[in-house]
Amino acid sequence: MSASATALPTLSTKDLSSDQEVRWCPGCGDYSILAQMKKALTTVGVPREKMAFVSGIGCSSRFPYYMNTYGFHTIHGRAPTFATGLRLANPDLQVWVVTGDGDGLSIGGNHTIHLLRRNVDVKVLLFNNEIYGLTKGQYSPTSRPGTKTKTSPVGSVESPIRPLTIALAAEATFVARTIDVDVQHLVAILQRAAAHKGTAFVEIYQNCKIFNDGVFEYATDKSVKAEHVLYLEHGKPMIFGKDRNKGIRLNGLKPEVVEIGKDCGPDDLLIHDETLSEPTLANLLSRMVNPEFPEVVGVLRAVRKPTYEELMDKQAADAVAKKGPGKIEDLFKAEDTWTVE
Amino acid sequence: MTPPNGSSGVITPPGTPSRNGHHTVQEVESITIRFAGDSGDGMQLAGTQFTNTSALLGNDIATFPDFPAEIRAPAGTLPGVSGFQVHFSSTDIHTPGDVLNALVVMNPAALKTNLKDLEPGGYLIVNGDAFGVSDLDKARYKVSPLDDGSLKNYRVVRVSIGKLTREAVAECKLSPREADRCKNFFALGLVYWMYERPLETTLKWIRDKFGKNPQFVDANSRALKAGYNYGETVELLPVQYKVAKAKIAPGTYRKITGNEALALGLVAASMKAKKTLVFSGYPITPASSVLEQLADMKRFGVKTLQAEDEIAAAGVAIGASFGGAIGVTATSGPGICLKSEAIGLAVMTELPLVILDIQRGGPSTGLPTKTEQADLLQAMFGRNGECPAAIIAPQSPSDCFDIALEAVRIATRFMCPVFLLSDGYIANGAEPWKVPAVANLPNLEVKNITEPNGAGWGGAAHENGAGDAAKYLPYKRDELLARPWALPGTPGLEHRIGGIEKQDVTGNINYDPENHEHMVRTRAQKIENIALTIPDLDVIGPADADLLVIGWGGTHGTITTAIERARRKGQKVAQAHFRYLNPMPKNTAEVLARFKKILVPELNSGQLLWLLRAKFLAPAQGLNKIQGRPFLVSEIESAIDGMLK
Ligand SMILES: Cc1ncc(C[n+]2csc(CCOP(=O)(O)OP(=O)(O)O)c2C)c(N)n1
Ligand code: SF4
Numbered sequence: 007m008s009a010s011a012t013a014l015p016t017l018s019t020k021d022l023s024s025d026q027e028v029r030w031c032p033g034c035g036d037y038s039i040l041a042q043m044k045k046a047l048t049t050v051g052v053p054r055e056k057m058a059f060v061s062g063i064g065c066s067s068r069f070p071y072y073m074n075t076y077g078f079h080t081i082h083g084r085a086p087t088f089a090t091g092l093r094l095a096n097p098d099l100q101v102w103v104v105t106g107d108g109d110g111l112s113i114g115g116n117h118t119i120h121l122l123r124r125n126v127d128v129k130v131l132l133f134n135n136e137i138y139g140l141t142k143g144q145y146s147p148t149s150r151p152g153t154k155t156k157t158s159p160v161g162s163v164e165s166p167i168r169p170l171t172i173a174l175a176a177e178a179t180f181v182a183r184t185i186d187v188d189v190q191h192l193v194a195i196l197q198r199a200a201a202h203k204g205t206a207f208v209e210i211y212q213n214c215k216i217f218n219d220g221v222f223e224y225a226t227d228k229s230v231k232a233e234h235v236l237y238l239e240h241g242k243p244m245i246f247g248k249d250r251n252k253g254i255r256l257n258g259l260k261p262e263v264v265e266i267g268k269d270c271g272p273d274d275l276l277i278h279d280e281t282l283s284e285p286t287l288a289n290l291l292s293r294m295v296n297p298e299f300p301e302v303v304g305v306l307r308a309v310r311k312p313t314y315e316e317l318m319d320k321q322a323a324d325a326v327a328k329k330g331p332g333k334i335e336d337l338f339k340a341e342d343t344w345t346v347e
Numbered sequence: 348m349t350p351p352n353g354s355s356g357v358i359t360p361p362g363t364p365s366r367n368g369h370h371t372v373q374e375v376e377s378i379t380i381r382f383a384g385d386s387g388d389g390m391q392l393a394g395t396q397f398t399n400t401s402a403l404l405g406n407d408i409a410t411f412p413d414f415p416a417e418i419r420a421p422a423g424t425l426p427g428v429s430g431f432q433v434h435f436s437s438t439d440i441h442t443p444g445d446v447l448n449a450l451v452v453m454n455p456a457a458l459k460t461n462l463k464d465l466e467p468g469g470y471l472i473v474n475g476d477a478f479g480v481s482d483l484d485k486a487r488y489k490v491s492p493l494d495d496g497s498l499k500n501y502r503v504v505r506v507s508i509g510k511l512t513r514e515a516v517a518e519c520k521l522s523p524r525e526a527d528r529c530k531n532f533f534a535l536g537l538v539y540w541m542y543e544r545p546l547e548t549t550l551k552w553i554r555d556k557f558g559k560n561p562q563f564v565d566a567n568s569r570a571l572k573a574g575y576n577y578g579e580t581v582e583l584l585p586v587q588y589k590v591a592k593a594k595i596a597p598g599t600y601r602k603i604t605g606n607e608a609l610a611l612g613l614v615a616a617s618m619k620a621k622k623t624l625v626f627s628g629y630p631i632t633p634a635s636s637v638l639e640q641l642a643d644m645k646r647f648g649v650k651t652l653q654a655e656d657e658i659a660a661a662g663v664a665i666g667a668s669f670g671g672a673i674g675v676t677a678t679s680g681p682g683i684c685l686k687s688e689a690i691g692l693a694v695m696t697e698l699p700l701v702i703l704d705i706q707r708g709g710p711s712t713g714l715p716t717k718t719e720q721a722d723l724l725q726a727m728f729g730r731n732g733e734c735p736a737a738i739i740a741p742q743s744p745s746d747c748f749d750i751a752l753e754a755v756r757i758a759t760r761f762m763c764p765v766f767l768l769s770d771g772y773i774a775n776g777a778e779p780w781k782v783p784a785v786a787n788l789p790n791l792e793v794k795n796i797t798e799p800n801g802a803g804w805g806g807a808a809h810e811n812g813a814g815d816a817a818k819y820l821p822y823k824r825d826e827l828l829a830r831p832w833a834l835p836g837t838p839g840l841e842h843r844i845g846g847i848e849k850q851d852v853t854g855n856i857n858y859d860p861e862n863h864e865h866m867v868r869t870r871a872q873k874i875e876n877i878a879l880t881i882p883d884l885d886v887i888g889p890a891d892a893d894l895l896v897i898g899w900g901g902t903h904g905t906i907t908t909a910i911e912r913a914r915r916k917g918q919k920v921a922q923a924h925f926r927y928l929n930p931m932p933k934n935t936a937e938v939l940a941r942f943k944k945i946l947v948p949e950l951n952s953g954q955l956l957w958l959l960r961a962k963f964l965a966p967a968q969g970l971n972k973i974q975g976r977p978f979l980v981s982e983i984e985s986a987i988d989g990m991l992k
Contacts, residue, residue, distance in 0.1 A: 026856070055841055056836055060666070071845075076841055077842070077845075079845025079846065080692060081662075081688050081691075082688075086659075087661075088665060089666060090662075090666060091627065091666025092666040094652065094663070095667040096670040096671060096835060116656065117658075322645040325645040326646045328646075330646070332614075332647030332648070334618050334788075338601070338611065338782045338783075339601070343601040344405065345597075345599050346600060
């Protein structure tokens with residue numbers, strides 16, 4: 007093999023920028039995600055013509071227009087279905103789905119679940135701003151109880167969906183969370199998602215400057231964030247806090263926040279393992295919600311299972327191995343025929 | 348001895364003596380027979396076997412299976428009756444027949460629901476064992492119709508099918524239930540004897556089907572032979588009937604249903620187009636069998652996905668088309684409702700998509716197992732905005748093969764969604780299909796663009812400022828207004844498409860009012876341009892006909908037969924059949940203007956009629972039936988008589 011055939015394509019972020027004017031509100035978290043996405047993709051070794059971004063409808067779903075790759079801005083909530091079809095047609099492509107909390111969990115909740123359970127090799131980025139941005143500020147399925155919006159003027163009475171819990175329940179093989187302004191973490195998680203084989207589900211906390219400004223301040227404000235965010239690392243104990251003196255311990259089946267040195271020693275803390283075949287630990291982490299708990303960011307689960315495409319290809323190969331590649335004539339004569347002279 | 352009357356004309360009236368000399372064999376042109384029984388009685392199977400045998404004997408055939416909506420309604424009740432009608436003939440036929448020459452009923456419920464279709468003097472073969480008090484009660488008979496004289500106009504042949512079957516299989520070590528399940532083969536054997544059909548095809552089928560259970564092979568074979576021998580030994584009927592081979596064009600034939608033909612046509616199209624077929628559907632009657640068959644064709648390069656719903660099915664198909672495959676989805680009316688938004692996206696993004704709508708009675712869940720042609724206007728208009736799509740319709744089960752190829756041709760040539768409006772009647776009905784020579788199939792190979800089209804596509808600069816010759820312009824169009832299909836993975840052609848209005852040529856998002864109007868009109872004109880690539884509307888019949896009968900879809904055979912009869916009566920009637928409904932053939936206006944009287948029979952309240960009147964101000968009249976059942980030839984015949992009075 008020649009050297010040029012094995013060399014990874016090198017892309018600059020400029021190569022990945024389309025000529026379209028970006029039209030999100032100034033200060034929108036989407037800008038950062040777009041910038042980090044380009045940065046992440048410069049290193050994944052996939053040429054830009056082999057990348058495709060598929061989105062539904064919402065502010066976040068404008069994303070494909072801004073990438074100089076192939077892109078498909080589809081209909082509300084259905085991006086996972088188009089992405090699945092695209093992968094079936096061309097398993098060479100690296101396919102990303104960009105979706106919002108309304109798009110991916112409300113109208114498209116069903117498709118998200120089915121994409122995950124099938125383990126199609128698609129990377130889903132859920133931009134969670136806990137609000138409907140594009141339709142100007144109605145509550146979303148992730149809005150916290152009591153959230154006051156135009157359609158919940160005295161506060162939402164609905165229980166919010168936990169996106170990561172849903173993803174795990176749908177047997178997702180890669181589940182992670184990151185934050186729009188935590189740029190290094192965001193880049194690293196996007197790269198991990200890119201490298202995963204199977205459906206990757208990444209929840210990104212994204213600030214909607216206009217309709218829900220500051221919902222994630224507890225997780226982004228430098229002065230308090232260490233108390234509220236737990237960075238997961240595979241094989242490491244779960245420690246957080248400005249002074250790195252707090253951790254998560256398991257009490258029976260319940261996690262609890264403990265102070266190291268006061269309530270327990272460092273060896274009593276939960277150790278993170280993203281590779282467990284049963285997603286019990288990941289599930290528990292996905293359910294830790296501020297203010298009772300720190301919220302986890304990082305990779306909750308990363309396991310390898312055969313993808314939908316691999317299983318399908320195998321069935322096709324088996325069918326060919328058994329009876330040979332099909333010819334049209336075989337099809338015609340699959341039933342009894344008779345000849346009229 | 349009077350021969351069966353009705354549609355079947357007697358060809359050789361003097362009977363030839365049979366082998367033992369006591370009864371005669373008469374040759375008739377065609378016979379229509381129906382097997383009717385409880386859904387558990389295996390009537391579909393008996394009917395299908397009879398059809399296969401007749402087809403292999405060289406008869407022309409047409410079938411009409413009629414299923415109850417309930418999977419297993421309580422045994423013996425009226426809603427549980429399942430029927431299978433076969434019309435077999437020595438001449439070219441187009442319908443499963445109006446009137447039955449013979450009816451086999453396995454129980455009183457089947458008798459009650461089917462008797463009205465049997466011709467006076469027709470053969471009524473009754474399973475006499477199933478007429479006990481409780482059987483009669485379940486069918487809501489107060490007294491047995493076998494005893495009260497109400498069947499005196501028919502030739503009733505009462506056979507203890509149940510008892511005789513049990514005796515025939517006595518040695519096979521079956522449970523009483525299993526033994527009873529062989530009844531349909533006994534009945535089939537009997538009918539094989541009546542119509543002089545050989546048993547081999549069915550015996551072979553039984554061996555293939557039950558190969559793993561030798562006792563079932565034995566029992567069913569015995570039941571079949573017992574039925575046949577019973578007919579022969581007891582000299583059941585004074586006459587046996589014989590239907591000669593049909594004179595059909597030489598070639599290799601097989602029997603095919605509409606849905607089978609669609610599946611084969613799609614695979615053939617994908618092979619001719621050298622593209623992967625990606626088919627995604629969500630189960631719904633009567634469309635499911637297309638997905639079921641394609642799912643079993645993996646070695647032909649077909650990829651199928653059973654989606655989570657119809658929206659997903661459409662999304663998968665469109666996503667696949669974006670990726671360069673042939674994206675196809677199939678459903679029935681309720682599923683089309685769900686797919687509407689996605690179809691709008693395919694119209695907007697100008698991607699190929701084939702949508703099979705196997706219509707059934709509506710609205711809503713409607714009549715799931717019954718046929719109707721009432722989705723035409725939905726296909727035409729059932730989306731938001733100005734959203735034209737191509738619409739074509741097969742005219743018979745075997746035509747489904749050709750029209751599937753045509754759907755793929757239009758979708759890929761014009762970069763647009765194509766509705767293929769089949770229906771339950773075509774989907775399940777069967778007829779002989781002449782296996783085509785692969786070399787004669789249309790070449791559907793599509794060229795995907797691999798270089799930016801700025802230069803090659805008519806020069807550099809243009810009014811939208813997209814003068815960069817090195818840039819791919821997704822909405823730069825060819826002479827028929829189709830846009831170029833660039834596939835993800837092709838270097839240098841990276842582009843974005845989507846459902847927001849696009850600037851012509853560049854494909855950039857654009858809300859400019861004039862651009863929107865231009866794009867709406869362009870998309871409509873593109874669909875109109877399909878007419879430049881399709882045949883003219885063919886008018887069959889005298890140029891000076893007093894009446895033109897116009898049909899579309901599955902009513903073709905019935906209309907054709909009615910017109911043939913009208914002509915035999917000396918009426919001047921012409922026929923035109925629309926395979927292309929949007930756009931319609933170029934000469935449509937001219938054809939409509941030629942006739943003073945126009946009749947449009949449809950299994951809806953007048954949807955094509957509505958279009959013809961609206962588009963062409965045609966003075967047409969409708970003949971409309973909305974009963975979940977196909978037309979009878981006689982219904983169209985009398986409408987023709989009415990129009991010509
Ligand atoms: C079928 C349909 N229903 C409703 C809408 C209107 N709509 C557009 S975006 C949206 C919600 C967007 O919210 P989210 O997914 O959270 O994305 P964000 O704008 O916040 O990024 C809605 C309801 C639509 N476009 N299509
Ligand atoms: S409305 Fe909110 S989410 Fe949408 S662009 Fe503006 S800031 Fe971003």
